[in-house]
Amino acid sequence: MPCTTILVGKKASYDGSTIVARNEDSANGEFNPKRFCVIDPRGRTSYTSKISHLTVPLPEEGDVRYTAVPNADLSRGLWEEAGFSTRGVAMSATETLTTNERVLGADPMVVYRPAKGTPESDGFEPEQSGGIGEEDMVTLVLPYARSARDGVRILGELLNRYGTYEMNGIAFSDVDEIWWLETVGGHHWIAKRVPDDCYVTMPNQLGIDSFDLADALGEQNGHMCSPDLADWMGRFHLDLTLRGEGDDEMVFNPRDAFGSHSDEDHLYNTPRAWSMQRFLNPHAQSWDSPEAPLGPESNDLPWASVPERKLTVEDVKHVLSLHYQGTVFDPYGHMGTEATRGRYRPIGINRNSQLSVLQARPYGPKAARYVQWLAFGSNPFNALLPFYAQVSQTPAYLEQTDPKHVSTESFYWANRLIAAMADANYAECVPAIEAYQQDIQAEGQRTLAQTDAHVGCQGLDGVAAIDTLEEANQHVADYAREKTDELLAKVLYERSMHMANRFARSDAQDEDNG
Secondary structure (H helix, E strand, O other): OOOEEEEEOOOOEOOOOEEEEEEEEOOOOOOOOEOOEEEOOOOOOEEEOOOOOOEEEOOOOOOOOEEEOOEOOHHHOOOOOEEEEOOOOEEEEEEEOOOOHHHHHHOOOOOOEOOEOOOOOOOOEOOEOOOEOOOOHHHHHOOOOOOHHHHHHHHHHHHHHHOEOOOEEEEEEOOOOEEEEEEEOOOEEEEEEOOOOOEEEEOOOOOOOOEEHHHHOOOOOOEEEOOOHHHHHHHOOOOOOOOOOOOOOOEEOHHHHHOOOOHHHHHHOHHHHHHHHHHHOOOOOOOOOOOOOOOOOOOOOOOEEOOOOOEOHHHHHHHOOOOOOOOOOOOOOOOOOOOHHHOOOOOOOOOEEEEEEEEEOOOOOHHHOEEEEEEEOOHHHOOOEEEEOOOOOOOHHHHOOOOOOOOOOOHHHHHHHHHHHHHHHHHHHHHHHHHHHHHHHHHHHHHHHHHHHHHHHHOOOHHHHHHHHHHHHHHHHHHHHHHHHHHHHHHHHHHHOOOOOOOOHHHHHHHHHO
C-alpha cells in the first residue's frame, strides 16, 4: 500500500512519549473502508494468509489482547495495520518500500504460485505458498511481542523462515524505544533503533541511510539484521560504499545498496519527505530556493533528523496531512502553474484510509499510558481522535463500518463524504474544517488530561480502569459524532450553493435589467 510514516523519538517529542504514526493509503483507483476494534487472539492455533495462501502455526501461549484497524471488507484478508498490545507494545505495518534489480536477483520475492493442472495430469505443479506481507504482520507479531525490540526479533525470525512477497518497512515501539525494520529481498531484513532526539520520515522508499553491521551482528545496541546479511551482501556485491582510509568497513548505506532512485521516486516519494522536513526544520535551509542543497527530488534527504523544537501530536497530524501548502506544488493553491500544482504526490491524498498515531507516554498511571490517535479518510479534511488502548472494546461509531453501506452512522463514511464535497470548494470550506479539527482535538486532549487524573487519583487498575478508559473513549466518539455531523451539514450547504444548476429569480431579473 502507498503510505507515509513519521517516527518521533522520546527526546524529540513534547512530553517524552515515543510516537509512531502512519497513513494507510489504498491503492490507486480503490477506497478501503476501515474499522477500529480490539482483537482477542486467545484460542487461535494457526493463521492462513488470503494473498499468499501461507499457513503459519501460532504460539500456544503468550498472546495478549491488542487494538487494530482491520479492513471492514475481509475478502482480501485482515490487514490489521496498527495498534497497541496490553503489554504496551505498538506496531505499525507496513510502509511499502522500493528496491532495485540487484537485490531482487540476489534474493527473489517469495510469491504465491497457484497449482498448474491436476495431480493426475502430466506436468502437474502443486500450489506454492508465498511469504508473509502487510496483510499478515500485525496479526503474527503484535500479540506476542514483549517489547519493541522483541517485535523486531519475532518478525525477523518469520522473515528468515517464510520470506516475503513485497518490500516493506515496519515500526515497533514501547515507552522506551522505537525500532524501524526494512525487508530486503525475499528473506533478508535490517532494523535500526530511532535515535531518541530525532524524527524519521518515510515516504514509500527504503530509507535507512547508515547501518552498522558490526553492531547488528554483535551487541545489537542500535542495529539488528538477518544472521547471514554480511555474507549475502558480499556474495552479491551489494555494498556500494566508497570508503576512504580509516573508514569503518562494517558501516554502509542501505539506501544505496538496497534502495531505488527512479524517476517515479522523484515524483511520488522523495517530495513527501522533503515537505515533512521543510515543516519540521524550517530554518535548516532555504527550502524553496532552486539553489537549496536538498530539494523535493533529492536522493540524499536524511532518514533521521533532530527537529528545531519538540514535536507534538498535532505536528504529526499536520505533516501527515500536507499537500505542499505554501509552495507552487499545492493542488489547492494559487502559486505556480497548473503543471506545478499537480507535479508531486501529496501526503494528504484522496486515498488516505486511516491514520494511526501510536503514543506511548512515560507518565501517569500505567493503565492509561498508551493512546492510539485515529483519523479516517482524507487527512486534510479530517480530525484526529485519541483512544486509550488498554481496553476490551471500542466505540461503535468507529468499530461498525459497513464496507458496502455508506452511512453517517460511521465515522469512516462521514469523513469520506465531507472530503469528497469539500474538495471542490476548498477555500470556502477550509475555515469550518480547521475549526472542527481544533475543536475535536482540543476536546480529546482535555479528555485525556481529565481521565489520567481520575485514574491516577483513584488508583484504578484492572476492570475498574478499563471501564473508566472505555467511558472516556465513548465520550470522545460521541463528541466527534456530534461535531462531524455539524461539519457535514456546513459542507453540504456550501457545496449545494455552488452546484452548476443553481438559479434564482434575481438571476433572471439581473439579466433583464442588463
